[in-house]
Amino acid sequence: MALLQISEPGMSPEPHQARLAVGIDLGTTNSLVATVRSGVPAVLTDAHGRPLLPSIVRYFPDGRAEVGYAAQARQADDPKNTIVSVKRYMGRGLKDVAHIENAPYDFVDAPGMLQIRTVAGVKSPVEVSADILRLLRERAELSLQGNIFGAVITVPAYFDDAQRQATKDAGRIAGLNVLRLLNEPTAAAIAYGLENAAEGTYAVYDLGGGTFDISILKLSKGVFEVVATSGDSMLGGDDFDQRVFCWAVEQAKLPPLDPRDMRRLLVKAREAKEHLTVHGEAPITAKLSTGDIVDLSLDTETFCSITQTLVQKTLGPVRKALRDAGLRVEDVKGVVMVGGATHMPQIQRAVGEFFRRDPLNNLDPDKVVALGAAMQANVLAGNKPQGDDWLLLDVIPLSLGIETMGGLTEKIIPRNTTIPAGRAQEFTTFKDGQTGMSIHVVQGERELVSDCRSLARFELKGIPPMVAGAARIRVAFQVDADGLLSVSAKESTSGVEASVTVKPSYGLGDADIERMLRDSFEHAREDTHARALAEQRVDGQRLIEATRSALAADAKLLNAGERKAIDDAIASLEKLLSGTEHRAIKQAVEALNRATDEFAARRMNEGIKRALAGRKIGSL
Amino acid sequence: MQNHFELFGLAPAFAVEGEALERSYREIQSKVHPDRFAHAGDAERRASLQWTTRVNEAFQILKNPVTRAKHVLELHGVDVAFETNTAMPPEFLMQQMELRESLEDATAKKDSPRLDLLRKDLGKSRHSLQQQIAEAIDAKKDYAAAAGLVRKLQFLDRLDEEIDAAYETLD
Numbered sequence: 009m010a011l012l013q014i015s016e017p018g019m020s021p022e023p024h025q026a027r028l029a030v031g032i033d034l035g036t037t038n039s040l041v042a043t044v045r046s047g048v049p050a051v052l053t054d055a056h057g058r059p060l061l062p063s064i065v066r067y068f069p070d071g072r073a074e075v076g077y078a079a080q081a082r083q084a085d086d087p088k089n090t091i092v093s094v095k096r097y098m099g100r101g102l103k104d105v106a107h108i109e110n111a112p113y114d115f116v117d118a119p120g121m122l123q124i125r126t127v128a129g130v131k132s133p134v135e136v137s138a139d140i141l142r143l144l145r146e147r148a149e150l151s152l153q154g155n156i157f158g159a160v161i162t163v164p165a166y167f168d169d170a171q172r173q174a175t176k177d178a179g180r181i182a183g184l185n186v187l188r189l190l191n192e193p194t195a196a197a198i199a200y201g202l203e204n205a206a207e208g209t210y211a212v213y214d215l216g217g218g219t220f221d222i223s224i225l226k227l228s229k230g231v232f233e234v235v236a237t238s239g240d241s242m243l244g245g246d247d248f249d250q251r252v253f254c255w256a257v258e259q260a261k262l263p264p265l266d267p268r269d270m271r272r273l274l275v276k277a278r279e280a281k282e283h284l285t286v287h288g289e290a291p292i293t294a295k296l297s298t299g300d301i302v303d304l305s306l307d308t309e310t311f312c313s314i315t316q317t318l319v320q321k322t323l324g325p326v327r328k329a330l331r332d333a334g335l336r337v338e339d340v341k342g343v344v345m346v347g348g349a350t351h352m353p354q355i356q357r358a359v360g361e362f363f364r365r366d367p368l369n370n371l372d373p374d375k376v377v378a379l380g381a382a383m384q385a386n387v388l389a390g391n392k393p394q395g396d397d398w399l400l401l402d403v404i405p406l407s408l409g410i411e412t413m414g415g416l417t418e419k420i421i422p423r424n425t426t427i428p429a430g431r432a433q434e435f436t437t438f439k440d441g442q443t444g445m446s447i448h449v450v451q452g453e454r455e456l457v458s459d460c461r462s463l464a465r466f467e468l469k470g471i472p473p474m475v476a477g478a479a480r481i482r483v484a485f486q487v488d489a490d491g492l493l494s495v496s497a498k499e500s501t502s503g504v505e506a507s508v509t510v511k512p513s514y515g516l517g518d519a520d521i522e523r524m525l526r527d528s529f530e531h532a533r534e535d536t537h538a539r540a541l542a543e544q545r546v547d548g549q550r551l552i553e554a555t556r557s558a559l560a561a562d563a564k565l566l567n568a569g570e571r572k573a574i575d576d577a578i579a580s581l582e583k584l585l586s587g588t589e590h591r592a593i594k595q596a597v598e599a600l601n602r603a604t605d606e607f608a609a610r611r612m613n614e615g616i617k618r619a620l621a622g623r624k625i626g627s628l
Numbered sequence: 629m630q631n632h633f634e635l636f637g638l639a640p641a642f643a644v645e646g647e648a649l650e651r652s653y654r655e656i657q658s659k660v661h662p663d664r665f666a667h668a669g670d671a672e673r674r675a676s677l678q679w680t681t682r683v684n685e686a687f688q689i690l691k692n693p694v695t696r697a698k699h700v701l702e703l704h705g706v707d708v709a710f711e712t713n714t715a716m717p718p719e720f721l722m723q724q725m726e727l728r729e730s731l732e733d734a735t736a737k738k739d740s741p742r743l744d745l746l747r748k749d750l751g752k753s754r755h756s757l758q759q760q761i762a763e764a765i766d767a768k769k770d771y772a773a774a775a776g777l778v779r780k781l782q783f784l785d786r787l788d789e790e791i792d793a794a795y796e797t798l799d
Contacts (some may be wrong), residue, residue, distance in 0.1 A: 027667070158667070187666045231654060324799035331792055388666035399658050425688070428662060430681040488677060489662040551669045558672070601670040608671040612679050615659035620637040620652065 027157035029187065029389035030148045031195070031381025034137060034161055034175065036095040036217030036244060037348060039063045040375060041144040042382035043152060049199070049379045052151045054606055059375065061147075063217075065139045066090040067128035075143045084275060087112040087267040089126045093246055094140075096218045097122055097133040098178075099170030106242055107250055110274075112267030121174065122231035134178045141182035149238070151495045155546075158187035160385040162377050165191035166218040166239030166325075166405045169449050169463050169493050176490065183539075187388040189490040192216070194234055194402055195380030196346040200371055201227045202383065202398075209235075211329075213359055213367070214346040214377075215322060218244040222326045224333045224340070233401040235422045236332035238325035243318065245281070245349035249313045252277035252306065256292050260302045269296045280306050310456055312354045319358045326362065332424050343367045346376055399417045401426050404491055410483060411448035411457045413438065420485045423453065427491055432484040441473040445481055449495050468497045537590070544593040548585050551597055552578055555604055558611060565610045577603040632686035632699060640703050642765040642774075644690060653687045693758050695752055697765065706771040706786050716780070718768060724783060731787070735794040743798075747791050757781045767792045 023098045030052075038060040042051045051059040058077070059374045066079035067089045083090045096105060100115045114125040123130050141161070148156055159182075163175050172189055179186040193212035200206060206227050214221040221239040225232060253274050257265070264274065267600070276294050283290035284306070292304040330337065343359055350356065358365045371379075387397045403426055408418040412435070421431050437445065445468045452460030471479050479502045486494050555578060563571065581596040630642035633640040636652040658664075660679040663671045689695045698708045716724075727746070734742040757780055 188663070230658075327799055328796065331795060384663075388663055390667040394658075394664075399654060399661060400663055401657070423630075426684050428677050428680045429684055431685070486677075486681065550667070554668045554672070558668075589643075604669060604671040605674070608669075608675040611672070612660055612675045616635075616656050616679070619655040619659045 026386075026391045027389040028148075028154050029142075029158050029160070029382075029385035029391065030156055031160045031190075031385045032141065032144055032162065032184075032382070033192070033195075033378035034095065034163075034178075035063055035377075036093050036219065037063060038141050038217075038374070039144060040378035041148050042076050042375070042378040043148065044386040046154075049386075051375050051378055052148055054147060060271075061140065061144060063094065063140055064090060064092045065094070065136050067126040067131065069127045071128045073128070073139045075302070075534065077139055084268055084272040087271040088114060089128070091124060091126075091131070092453060093218055094133050094136040096242070096246070097124075098137065099168070099172075099174040102591075104493060110250065110253075110270065110338045114269055120170070128358065132520075132524075134174050135181065136526070137175065137178035138181035141178055141184060144512070145182055145184055156184065157389050158185040158385065160188045160190050160195075160381045160388060161186055162190050162243055162381045164191045164194050164214075164239065165193050165221040165223050165237040166219065166235075166241045167491075168241070168461055169408075169491070170461065171241065172491050174558065176492070180224050186490075187385060189492075191221070191223065191234070191237070191402055191491075192377045192380055193221045193237070193346060194225070194232065194400065195378075195384065196344055196371075196376045196382055197223070197225045197232055197380070197458050198398075198400070199376045199380035200344045200368070201225075201232060203371065206342070208341040209335065210345055211326075211340050211343045211363070213322075213326070213343055213350065214239075214245050215349040215355060216347040217349065218242070218246050218425055220244060220322050220325065220330045222322075224329050224335065230398045231401070232398060234403050235335075236329045236428075237403055237405050238329040238332070240321065241324060241403065243321060245347075247318055248281055248315050248352070249274055249278045251318065252280055252292075252311070255306070255310070255314050256302060256304055259304050260300070262296070262300060262302070263298065266297065269294075269298070272296065272467045273302065276302070281311070281352070284308055284311050285340070285353065287423055307619045308353075315354065317355055322355075323358065323362055332356075337363055340365075344376075345369050346373050348374055401614065402489075402491070403427060404429065404487055406451050407453055408449070408451050408463075408485055408487070408493055409460075410435075411450060415457045417450055417452070417457050417460055418456055421487060427487050428489050430484065430486045432482050435481045435483060436477050437471065437474065437481075438476055440476050442476065442479070443473055444469045445471065446496070447483060447495070447497055449493070451493075456622055463493065464495065466495075466497075468499065471499045472502045474501070514528075541588060541590040541593075544590040544597070545585055548581050548593050548597050552582060552601055555600065558604070558607065562611050562614060566607060570607070574600075574603050576609065630686075631703060632689055635686050636690070638690075640700055642693075642700055643762045644696070646691075647681055649687070649690055652761055653683065654663070656683050666720060673751065692783050694760070694778060694782050697774065697781070700765055701775055701778070704771050706775055708775045710779065710782060710788060712716055716783070720780060720783075723743075724787070727787060728790075731790060731794060740795070740798055743791060743794055747788070750788055754781065754784050754788070757784065 030041050030043045040051050040059060042049055043287060053059050061076045062080040064079040064083060066074045066082065066086060079090055083092060099121055101120065102115055102122045104110060116125055116130055121132060123132050145156060159179065161175060161179050162449040165174055176186050176189055193214045196212050196214065197210060208227060210225050210227055212223045219241050220243040223237040224235045226235055256273060256277060272294055276292050280290035280292050289305055289307045292302060292306055294302040340363055343363050350373050356367055403424045404421065405423060406421045407423045408421045409417045412418045420433050421429055445470060446465065448465045449463045450457055450460040451463050454460050468481065479499055481497055482501050483497045577600040581600050584593050584596050631640060636649055638644060638649065660676055660683065662676050662680060665676040689699055701708055731746060734746065757777060761777045762773055764770045764777060
């Protein structure tokens with residue numbers, strides 16, 4: 009991989025020159041990278057002109073990783089070291105994954121997230137995903153002939169906090185500046201909405217390889233507003249393969265299979281499923297290592313009947329999303345179909361019957377998410393002038409809360425709340441003289457904590473001893489635009505304040521990420537120092553550019569002294585940028601950030617004032 | 629006490645013009661939303677996150693009739709006191725108990741048309757209560773009476789949530 013290129017300070021590219029930004033659809037089965045070039049979104053292909061990258065990674069004893077078609081071709085030969093559908097394991101423990109007994113891997117149960125033992129060492133799903141992302145980044149750099157400013161990575165809307173955090177970590181390890189995690193159905197709605205100038209209420213039905221999402225959006229000029237979302241993060245095309253696989257085992261009366269045969273037959277099951285999209289019958293033939301020969305034929309009718317419960321399973325979340333949105337089927341103007349699994353005729357039929365209208369398939373369901381992500385990345389990178397861009401209002405899919413007495417959940421932020429969102433709630437002590445409180449953060453809709461997902465636990469210590477019920481502990485939740493949560497707690501009655509902030513990372517601490525970053529550099533034979541220096545320089549340059557354009561617009565909000573402090577901070581950062589001390593640059597970046605804190609807050613207030621003034625003039 | 633109406637350039641009242649509120653909300657969001665600052669420095673990103681969070685919370689409060697009424701009353705120094713004041717007229721409580729029994733029965737029998745009917749009736753009652761609240765707050769300025777009506781409305785909202793939960797058991 010090439011090192012990042014930096015121009016001399018003072019000779020930075022023109023501010024209006026477009027920054028290279030990409031959208032990445034990190035899928036269960038396939039992944040894609042797309043960008044907007046001269047205003048047109050396009051998927052970037054590999055050297056052979058192929059747009060998709062199979063999300064399959066094979067590890068070798070020398071530590072090398074092979075990603076994509078090559079790994080896919082040999083999956084049945086080396087099933088233990090060839091990881092498929094790794095997305096299903098993101099942010100998940102062993103007990104969370106269905107059909108885990110059918111997966112041929114050597115799993116290691118680790119706190120929070122499972123791991124997989126390969127010939128190249130124990131791998132976290134985050135590292136495997138990072139290997140896929142790294143290849144896509146390299147593809148984009150090669151294709152766009154430059155360094156990527158930033159990326160939008162898509163996630164299923166129904167992904168919980170742990171799964172989102174894991175995805176963002178994977179992006180970081182792959183050396184990407186993750187501009188935003190974007191919900192897959194929302195990305196599809198952007199691509200569809202802009203392409204068709206759609207207005208009104210739309211549903212996006214997104215059935216991928218391993219996840220199902222349904223989102224209801226209101227589209228109006230320049231605004232994409234998600235009203236409700238629901239889904240199942242353990243339901244997708246893979247489950248249809250699994251049904252066919254089980255059917256074949258039963259029909260052919262096969263004994264328990266070894267990992268290779270299992271993979272061989274699963275591949276055949278998947279091929280049969282795809283074949284049935286356009287044909288009435290599909291052959292399933294395989295020669296197993298036991299000498300058993302499988303020679304079956306699966307017809308459409310049988311396929312529909314063995315997968316009918318899966319199709320029905322998607323409709324529960326659809327009804328729930330409609331109810332949460334307070335809408336009826338007839339309020340929905342169109343249903344956009346997304347994800348490879350929506351190619352199946354029985355899915356098309358079921359969705360058409362439910363919504364009483366033909367589903368919309370005019371955008372390629374395999375590419376639409378990546379294209380929408382690229383369009384959003386282009387906006388986030390600042391490549392579109394204000395007024396020509398759009399406002400995206402998304403929601404959290406699952407309620408966030410904390411555990412209270414008796415193992416019950418107290419919801420603090422309900423599902424379908426528009427993000428960024430913040431809310432605080434007061435709690436109190438249970439015993440006289442209690443000086444500590446254990447705070448357990450959970451996500452989910454169920455009343456019992458044990459039925460929800462545990463995100464984080466932390467302790468608030470140093471509460472002054474008081475009688476039970478006298479302390480006032482304020483627990484504050486903050487969900488950012490990526491849908492990621494941070495929590496802080498504070499005791500405030502006696503003037504004594506203690507506060508702690510947790511970022512639920514579900515198993516992966518900053519130290520783990522540092523190590524993975526190091527490992528990946530060592531493996532790529534890169535100089536970590538050069539890499540860190542290059543990254544800090546990009547950061548520094550970016551910040552100077554942003555600060556200068558803010559000063560050009562709103563310098564009047566500062567007095568002479570304040571202005572000088574910012575100018576000085578810019579000057580000292582600029583001086584360090586030409587040096588080679590990445591830590592010094594980092595400190596200067598932080599100093600400039602601090603120096604502009606107040607300025608940023610004032611600019612924001614100004615922006616709001618202007619917005620309101622504009623409204624009043626507009627309504628006269 | 630923060631006045632959420634001010635943020636949107638609106639006069640504090642129970643009856644708000646939904647469209648004006650929404651327009652104002654979107655105009656502010658288009659200025660402060662984190663998507664505008666994804667390429668900016670930390671300071672601006674932080675300020676943007678704080679502002680958007682506040683704007684979203686205020687919008688949520690004003691959009692929902694119960695929280696909006698509670699907010700208007702608080703601005704007039706009246707506490708609705710959902711937790712402490714649970715005294716309700718007996719006939720209202722009676723009616724609530726009947727509705728809940730009916731809901732339980734419909735849930736047990738998985739009777740979805742009956743749930744639809746319950747929801748429709750509930751919608752009517754909620755609408756009429758909202759009109760009474762508007763009258764009490766905006767016209768008569770009888771805040772104590774309004775607080776009682778708001779407590780009733782919250783009762784009905786809870787029932788609405790229970791109907792949602794009942795539908796979920798049917799899926």
